[in-house]
Amino acid sequence: MAEHFKIVFEGQLRTGVELETARLNLAQLFKTDVSGVDRLFTGKPVTIKRSLTRDDAQRYLAALNDAGVEGRIELEEPVSLSLDEVVEDVPQRPAFEPAASPYAPPRTPVAQDWPAVGELKVFSIQGRIGRLRYLAWSLALVAVGLLVAALCVGVLSVSLVAGGLLGTVALVAFVVVSIQIGAQRLHDAGWSAWLLLLNLVPVVGSFFPIVMMAVPGSTGPNRYGPPPPGNTPRVKVLAILWLAVLALVFIVAMMGGMETVQEQVEATTSEYEEALPYDDDTEQPVVPVDPVDIGDSSDSNDDQ
Template identity: 35%
Template sequence: MSDVRYKIMFSGELMPDFDLAQVEQNLAQLFKSDIDKIRQLFSGKPVALKRDLSGAQAEKYLTALQRAGAKVSKENDLASALSLVATDDHPEPEPQTASASPAMQAQADDRMSCPKCGFEQPKAAECSGCGIIIEKFLARQTEFEASIQPATSSAASPYATPQAAVYDNTGEEGELKYLNFDGRIGRLRLLAWNLLLVLVAYAIIGVAAGMVIGDFLAPLGWLIGIAAFIASMVYSVSFSVQRLHDIGWSGWLVLLNFVPFVNIVFPFLMLFMPGTQGPNRFGPPPPANSTGVKVAAGIFIVILVIVPITMAISLPAYMAYMENAGMMGGEGMEGMEGMEGFDEEAFLEYQQQLEQQQ
């Protein structure tokens, strides 16, 4: 008696705490399929996502699909015991190979398709569409297939169910690149890195300013200050580009920070817009935030909130103090001229005497 075979059924229901768009994106990544084809699975009718699975294989597919947010179930696949095999009267069709000219063959040999996203490009070690390292991806794919394939496989049949592998690549993470215009970083890491950048830049510029003011190697101080300012600008633009990549936007949009009025709103969009769930065309998602990143981001948020509030409270009080002291805009002199009995000639003569004494 043969072993019991299973199938994975899906009727369009979602796991708790998952939304439809997120699950559609996850399934498109797992099955390496277009999002439009994945949406057809959410018609409400039961669909067999995988058939003819052993118990261990069915559990692995069940776990991977539930992690992606699809509420699937495992059922006995009774039809897997029935198969149509080739006979003498109905042999299996032989595959036909199309001949190609040498020029077309050479051109085809120079191009490749990404095994993950299907992007066609000249042969390279890295995919220009999704940013994966192709050799590493193929190695992980081989390991996964080896873990789910049975020890023995039956002969291929044109009536067999499609064997589409599901690759659980939702845990793939990108590498952090501190001075690079590739890659992705999240909102908290953007704040943490900018806080560190501001502290380092202010420290260097402060030392350079001390050298200039103290007339101690003033030319070197100017050189250090200018170099620190340029470096901080380059690093800041790099961080912003990687944040835009995390949202799924082009890094060239960072130029909007230099457009008047737009630069008032656009930084807040960069700060509050969530990143893309899973990989996008700029690469895999960034690593999870460490404790240090969370603490630094929290400090920066507190600074961004407290400093404007403090200025809004203290500036009117300072202006009122200056006005009462008669030191704003020459109001003190105007008040003296308005006083009865004020002798301007005597005041000027007294001022000249003070200058001569000095």
């Protein structure tokens, strides 16, 4: 039978090696963190490696020495098995079982076995969708909303009651579906769906939809489920089309806003010019008087 050896370590350092240096070297050697090697320095013999040949044991010991610690090689005793030594271990039930405490934490598994990709559910707040699918679904929702709005206008021309009822139902359905796909988009980023309420906050609600479209999703499973399926070519086309529509709307709004500002500036300028005071009582130019005329007039006065 071939002999087998083991490496035993008792926490001894080599001469001139500090403990912190040895800990760092061992952590690098065993590919673990520094706290993981602290149990090797308890002062008690610890078997690091078993079932080694003499050559392998020498190599392991040399690696420990290079790390700055001392170890030793010991011969492993052969293991002998005998059926006579087998003792059946019968589990003993306690005399009484303690009642479950209402304050005890739930004993549920921490890790959940998620599938590779999640299932797409349009009409649900459960699950996750990525940025491109969120844009594609938003475009489809807006398109359907415009068609239903046109239908409501046609019904209104026939019956106000029927048209108003249909419009109310369509508006509620539009809001509900928007919340559902928005919740799945936030879940993809690992955020709670309650953050959708930020859309109702002044100022914040003006740019939070942009955040929802820009924030990347989690690379792997998160607490809301596995990652969504990959984007199909149709999803990519719809997402790009929706971005183009949003960019066009933004440009038109900016141009309209600039025209409005220009009109207001021109109106304010004209009002200011009209309010400026004008001096109608201008001084008449002084006409020079001929001295001869003055003399004639004085003589005529004397004659009189």
